[in-house]
Amino acid sequence: MAHMARSAPGGGKAAARHVLDLANRGEDIKEASAALKAMAHPLRLKILCLVGQSEWMVQDIVEAVGTSQSNISQHLAKMRDQGLLASRKVANKVFYRIDDPRIIKMISMMREVFCSVPGP
Secondary structure: OOOOOOOOOOOHHHHHHHHHHHHOOHHHHHHHHHHHHHHOOHHHHHHHHHHOOOEEEHHHHHHHHOOOHHHHHHHHHHHHHOOOOEEEEEOOEEEEEOOOHHHHHHHHHHHHHHOOOOOO
């Protein structure tokens, strides 16, 4: 992995205070750590990026990701158990969505930081 700068986002003292504020909040650190751990697998991150702000049926996720339904189901269950995803069942179909706007924001920020997007 390439070397990443150690300065606070946005630079300056205000940004550094913002980072330190999080570091001093034990419960927030635990919650953030749990969320990051739950999404720290390439397939789970791919699913989160795919689902985004919409709702997806399990079979559609399987087809888009390109792995087995049992594999996808295991990852979906882990993310649901960790509170990253919510689900609803209609007859024999299960639909998943990101229910926490903070997770949507986090995915959006990861796209901005890590995904190569061609310039204008």
